[in-house]
Amino acid sequence: MDITDNKENMTEAPVLLSVRGLVKSFDGKTVLDGIDLDVRQGEVVVIVGPSGCGKSTLLRCINALEPIQGGEVLLDGQKIEKDGKNLTAIRQKIGMVFQSYDLFPHLTVLDNITLAPQKVQKRPRREAEEEAISLLKRVGLEGKAGSYPRELSGGQKQRVAIVRALILHPEVMLFDEVTAALDPEMVREVLDVILQLARQGRTMLIVTHEMQFARAIADRVIFLDEGHVLEDLPPERFFTEPGTERAKNFLHMFEFEAVR
Amino acid sequence: MPDLGLNVLLKGKNMQRLLSGLWTAMRISLIAVAISMPLGILLGVLMTKKNPVVRAVLRVYLEFIRIMPQMVLLFLVFFGTTGAFGWNLSGELSSIIVFSLWGTAEMSDLVRGALISIPKHQYESSEALGLSRSQTFAYVIIPQTVRRLIPLSINLITRMIKTTSLVLMIGVVEVLKVAQQIIEANRMASPNAAFGIYLTVFLLYFIVCWPISMLARRLEKKWKD
Ligand SMILES: Nc1ncnc2c1ncn2[C@@H]1O[C@H](COP(=O)(O)OP(=O)(O)O)[C@@H](O)[C@H]1O
Ligand SMILES: [Mg+2]
Numbered sequence: 001m002d003i004t005d006n007k008e009n010m011t012e013a014p015v016l017l018s019v020r021g022l023v024k025s026f027d028g029k030t031v032l033d034g035i036d037l038d039v040r041q042g043e044v045v046v047i048v049g050p051s052g053c054g055k056s057t058l059l060r061c062i063n064a065l066e067p068i069q070g071g072e073v074l075l076d077g078q079k080i081e082k083d084g085k086n087l088t089a090i091r092q093k094i095g096m097v098f099q100s101y102d103l104f105p106h107l108t109v110l111d112n113i114t115l116a117p118q119k120v121q122k123r124p125r126r127e128a129e130e131e132a133i134s135l136l137k138r139v140g141l142e143g144k145a146g147s148y149p150r151e152l153s154g155g156q157k158q159r160v161a162i163v164r165a166l167i168l169h170p171e172v173m174l175f176d177e178v179t180a181a182l183d184p185e186m187v188r189e190v191l192d193v194i195l196q197l198a199r200q201g202r203t204m205l206i207v208t209h210e211m212q213f214a215r216a217i218a219d220r221v222i223f224l225d226e227g228h229v230l231e232d233l234p235p236e237r238f239f240t241e242p243g244t245e246r247a248k249n250f251l252h253m254f255e256f257e258a259v260r
Numbered sequence: 261m262p263d264l265g266l267n268v269l270l271k272g273k274n275m276q277r278l279l280s281g282l283w284t285a286m287r288i289s290l291i292a293v294a295i296s297m298p299l300g301i302l303l304g305v306l307m308t309k310k311n312p313v314v315r316a317v318l319r320v321y322l323e324f325i326r327i328m329p330q331m332v333l334l335f336l337v338f339f340g341t342t343g344a345f346g347w348n349l350s351g352e353l354s355s356i357i358v359f360s361l362w363g364t365a366e367m368s369d370l371v372r373g374a375l376i377s378i379p380k381h382q383y384e385s386s387e388a389l390g391l392s393r394s395q396t397f398a399y400v401i402i403p404q405t406v407r408r409l410i411p412l413s414i415n416l417i418t419r420m421i422k423t424t425s426l427v428l429m430i431g432v433v434e435v436l437k438v439a440q441q442i443i444e445a446n447r448m449a450s451p452n453a454a455f456g457i458y459l460t461v462f463l464l465y466f467i468v469c470w471p472i473s474m475l476a477r478r479l480e481k482k483w484k485d
Contacts, residue, residue, distance in 0.1 A: 065384055091390040102385035106403050106483075115399060116389035161385075168390065 013040040016076065016203050017062070017172050023070030024054070024061050031057050033227030034071065039172065042201045046214040046235070049224035050250060055207040056099075058224065059174045062205070063094050075171070092120060095165030099177040101157040103149040103164070109136070110145040113164045121168065128167065135163045139193050155186030159193055172203040179210060211254050215239055223247045265453030268446045269460060281438035282464050285424040288352060288432070292359030293417050299360075300367020307372040318368065325365040331426055333358045338430040351432040359420055366416050374408040375401075407483040414476035418469045435461055
């Protein structure tokens with residue numbers, strides 16, 4: 001992997017996504033309490049933290065699936081707002097893949113992928129289908145274009161979901177524990193696709209519990225707990241000498257599992 | 261072979277009368293279905309809205325219609341309105357009103373069930389792809405809802421058709437009533453006619469409802485996720 005080569009000039013790449021003082025609460029309960037986070041062009045940021053600390057919520061706020069109570073999210077300097085009028089345009093620049101399989105069950109793989117390019121971006125069907133097929137080839141699923149989601153394994157579904165996001169040519173990809181619901185033998189095929197995207201220099205924000213994967217792919221690891229960013233370190237530092245006790249305890253849980 | 265009294269069917273216009281009785285039953289169900297389906301869809305969508313007053317009112321309506329035996333509803337509309345408001349509704353009109361009220365209530369519950377069975381993630385992943393709210397409904401939510409709904413509503417339609425046999429209780433001359441009349445008229449000449457005539461009625465209902473049920477089953481299979 002030559003990801004490390006790119007990392008040299010990472011600090012000079014322009015900031016693509018900027019989260020400033022983000023506050024999010026549900027019914028008065030504050031989940032995110034002033035999050036600041038800059039993601040540069042081409043950077044891969046992995047977000048880790050205990051279950052329920054607000055990782056999914058953070059991604060959902062970035063994509064304006066949740067209204068926020070304070071702060072702002074900027075993509076290319078443009079503000080992302082839940083009811084903003086340019087929301088559709090901005091959302092095309094953000095690709096998101098969820099933990100649950102969320103393909104549209106009534107559409108074939110090909111139609112799942114080409115729906116948004118046709119209806120949102122008004123691209124001609126032929127062109128969208130051609131790109132869909134070539135993307136499917138890249139994730140090893142060219143034979144599945146005519147299949148329905150119910151005919152696919154979990155790993156295949158997630159790869160299709162990734163393709164469905166990629167075809168819109170997003171500037172940043174958000175991944176929310178995309179392998180958490182998969183059988184272990186299917187985790188690899190999905191992570192490999194994400195690694196491939198990292199090699200192409202894609203900007204990505206990844207929530208995962210796969211620590212080895214995090215270590216391999218991340219340019220920076222963010223540790224989220226109690227509504228705050230407690231750590232923001234390169235992976236080598238985060239996994240060997242995290243600055244906070246909480247992060248140490250968090251990592252310890254994984255070691256314990258590894259020893260067993 | 262035992263005498264099933266089938267010869268009675270061939271006497272005079274008996275078969276024709278049975279068929280016209282069947283048509284009366286069909287007419288009542290078809291009109292009621294035509295009214296219930298759109299109204300049920302409308303109410304079903306309203307039931308998924310947040311407004312608590314609207315929801316409570318619709319809930320009470322649904323429960324009321326469900327708890328009442330259809331026969332009681334028929335009596336209520338046919339005799340009750342005459343006493344209470346001085347209306348003089350015909351048996352057929354009363355039947356159409358009752359079946360429309362019932363069909364609308366059941367249909368709204370089916371629509372509500374189909375709508376809330378679509379996972380939240382379907383809305384979110386659609387919106388995350390940049391589809392607007394109305395595009396999300398048009399291309400993602402409604403097609404899935406319709407697939408769940410069609411087999412269920414076809415079954416509701418066959419239930420409505422079958423239940424029209426009750427309307428003879430308020431004097432509507434539908435197929436079962438005609439059958440009784442024929443049996444009654446031939447009691448002396450063919451005392452065994454009852455079996456043959458009722459068998460014919462059974463077959464008539466079967467011929468109408470079976471293809472509809474089969475269609476529902478086929479669609480259900482085809483659209484199963
Ligand atoms: N729609 C919601 N309504 C109320 N509380 C929510 C909602 N979504 C998430 N939460 C709460 O916010 C917190 C963070 O959730 P989440 O972002 O899913 O955590 P994570 O992804 O890190 O496991 C949890 O305490 C969760 O219960
Ligand atoms: Mg989560």
